[in-house]
Structures are given as structure tokens and as C-alpha cells.
Amino acid sequence: MEKLFVIKIGGNIIDDEIKLSSFLQSFAKIEGKKILVHGGGKLATKLAKQLGVEQQMIDGRRITDAETLKIVTMVYAGFINKNIVAKLQSQHCNAIGLSGADGNCIVSHKRGSNSGGIDYGFVGDVDAVNSILLKTLLEQNIAVVLAPITVDTNGQLLNTNADTIAQETAKALSILYDVELIYSFEKSGVLLDVHDETTVIATINPLSYQTLKEGKKIFEGMIPKLDNAFAALQSGVTKVIIGKAEELNQLISGSSGTSIVQ
């Protein structure tokens, strides 16, 4: 099967114009099929503040009320998505920016208010990825840029976790492609010592993961990402790589970051 890269880029890179530009230059150079999933960054929070829309966060998750949904739709699916697409075009990488509503490409359902007693508001959990539409675009050598906004079957837009979108997209497309899923962010990979960037763990497999967890060697915030990575591998994704956004090309070549394997 042909290779496909599904690459998630974190919010902190999006907030840094120079880092973003450099990342997109690397992304543009990747040969073959590719999908970029972007998070939100701080711009939505900033805009909400400017507009006097109060932001409620629970456990690091934004509660998305109607006004906040409007803001994240504008910022994620509008400003960030179109700026990324335009920058890729300027690098001669033909790209198309989509929300989950476009072509129903990522359909979700509103998270039930009974999930831990917290009502997250207009937040969606992914049900289905329209791999046919994505394949049609990829086959035209168009890079797909996905914003973390999805839609339910009633046409309700929903704010959705970008990591989850990357994972579900990678899983859905693993039937059609040899998919490598890359989570790129500010750290060099999964670190043994969270304060020391030179302690990157090159490879993690299920057995070593168990040992690392038992020895409490894994930074707590990393555990959901790793759990998701193993779930993706079990669903057909070939390889999951976690590492520094500035080292995208090295992540792909395998000379940097952490590889999660079966």
C-alpha cells in the first residue's frame, strides 16, 4: 500500500509564526500523500477575552458554550486553517482546508452531559471519518488540512480534540494506505526526564510501555497520548511517532523522536 502521513501539529507551534512557517516548509517538502491536523492555539482564548466571552476550563478542557463555538469556528476553521493552506500554497504544496462538516468528512456526536458529570457544551466525540472524500483529494496530490471542528448528523458544529481527529483519521485511512501517524509538538519526544530534552526514548513497545508506567518514568500528561498511540496501532496504523515539530523531516526519517510500535 502507498504511504500516507497523518501529522498533528500542536497549538504552541501555531501560536509561533516563525516556528509554524518553518514547520510548514518541512511539511510542504514531504513527498507523497499527507494530511495535517491542527489544534487551536491561544488565539481563540485571546479573541474570547477581547470579546468579553468568559472561558471556562475543566481539567484543561475548554467548555464550549454557543458563543465559544462561534469563536472557535471562526479561529480554527477560518483564520488558522486558511492561513495554513495559503502558506502551503506559497510553498507549492497544493492543500485543501476542511472542517469535519465539509463533505461530512468527520462526523461526531455531542458529548453527553453524563460524562463524568461535566457538561462540556458543544464538544464532539468522533464517530466516523469519510475516507472516500479524503482519498479522492489525496489521489489528486492535494494535502488535506483538517481543523478541529466536526459536525453531528443534525448539522450541529462541534468543537473536537485535534489529537482524536488525527488518530481517527489515521485509523480510518489505514484500510487504504500504509499510515504513519505523527504527533508533533514542543518536546523532542517521550522523555525519561521531562526536564531533559536529551532523554528521548527512541522506541516504545507494549512491553516497555508497561515497565515505564510501572516505574512512573512517563510524564502523566503523556499517558493519554501513548494510550491513543497503541490503540491506533491496534486499529491498523503502521507506526506512531511523537516528537518535535521543528524536526519534522527527522521524525519521518526516524532519526528523531519516539517511535511507538507493536
Add this chain to the structure above:
Amino acid sequence: MEKLFVIKIGGNIIDDEIKLSSFLQSFAKIEGKKILVHGGGKLATKLAKQLGVEQQMIDGRRITDAETLKIVTMVYAGFINKNIVAKLQSQHCNAIGLSGADGNCIVSHKRGSNSGGIDYGFVGDVDAVNSILLKTLLEQNIAVVLAPITVDTNGQLLNTNADTIAQETAKALSILYDVELIYSFEKSGVLLDVHDETTVIATINPLSYQTLKEGKKIFEGMIPKLDNAFAALQSGVTKVIIGKAEELNQLISGSSGTSIVQ
């Protein structure tokens, strides 16, 4: 050739949630290939005001400085575009929302500051429509929803007149389809008496247009629209219809509005 409807919807309908909903219900019901081009409405102006970004208008045209470009990208390509797409999905009309940057589908150039001595800022005049991408989507029975934001060859996003986008899209696709271009807005059509909605002129051809203009029977604001309509017909568009957004189905069946013909 198969029929394709290219339908422009004016800003005042977008600002009215009930009218927009009813319009989209009619749009969803149109059988066959269709493209919707939407304008901006007053939301961008409102948001600019809330954010303290001063809006400069010259001859009814917005001067698009960097901050205003950010706002219109958020509002047009984000909020309005994605809400229209989500509403169409809820009507079981599969739709995809694009800006001109997406798949380079509408490439423009920045309007020269020597155009009448006015510097319009980040405003684009359309150079090319990527009919191949649009055809690919249409052939999958996906309705395309175009936001009035385009891109130049350097990846600069540009604010662009939605009427022009509709016209250029209709012209470009007239090689592949039998295109009917519909401008839908708040009036019932081209009126003999601008204050009397019952004075719709059913048909205008080049000869009757000349007579109407000479007799000063045409409302001045209508003249650029009609000039563009005749230009579209000369470039291969089959028919141009101008009329009320609330009467979309009647505009298509020919029982309402003004038809502009060769």
C-alpha cells in the same frame, strides 16, 4: 452538457437567520450539480467594531487592512461558510465549503493601488478558477460552497467580491457544464420602479438593456450586475437570473425574477 447552477446569495440574507434557513432548504432541494457563493453580511463589520478595528469604506467597498483581512477570513471562510455547510448537511445535502486558497480553487492578484488612486488593501481580483477540482467535487454530488476569500500566487489571502467569484466560477465551468448563474438577493428582480416590487422586468436582452439604460429606467446600483451578467453570457454561461432569495425554486423554474439572455 449537464446543468450546473451557480448561485450567489447576498449578505442581507446571510444576516437573517430565518431567511437563510429557508433559502438553504430550497438550495438543498435543487437536483443536480450546484455551487453556492456567499457574501459577507454585516457580521464582519460588527466584529470589527467589537474589536475596535476601524472600518474604512470607499464607494461602498471595504478597505481591507491586515486586521480586517483577519476578521473577514474568520467570519467569511470560518463562521459563515461552515454554518452554511453544516445547515446543508442537516438538510441531507452533502456540501463542502472552500475559500479560494483551498486547492488553489480561486487564484487572484492584489488590486493595484493605482486603480483609481484608491488603495483597497488586501483585496483580490480574480485571475483563475480551478475548474478541475470543482468538477471532481461536483461529480461526487457534493455541493460546493465558496467563501469570498481568495489567494494570490504567493499565498496571500485576499478579500474578494462575491459577485465576481460567482461570475468567474460560472464562466470557467461553462466549458464543462450548461451553467445557469443566479444572483439572489432581497429584491424580486430587476425593477422598472425600484420602490415597486411588482415591476419586475421578466427578460432583458442586449437591445432592451440599451433602451432601458438610455431611458434611465434601470436603478444605478443594478448596472454593474447587469454588465457582469452580459459579460458572463458572452463567456459561455447559458442564462443569468436575478431575483429574490426567498423564491429560489421559482427563479430556477423561470416563474420569478429577471432572466438576462443573449
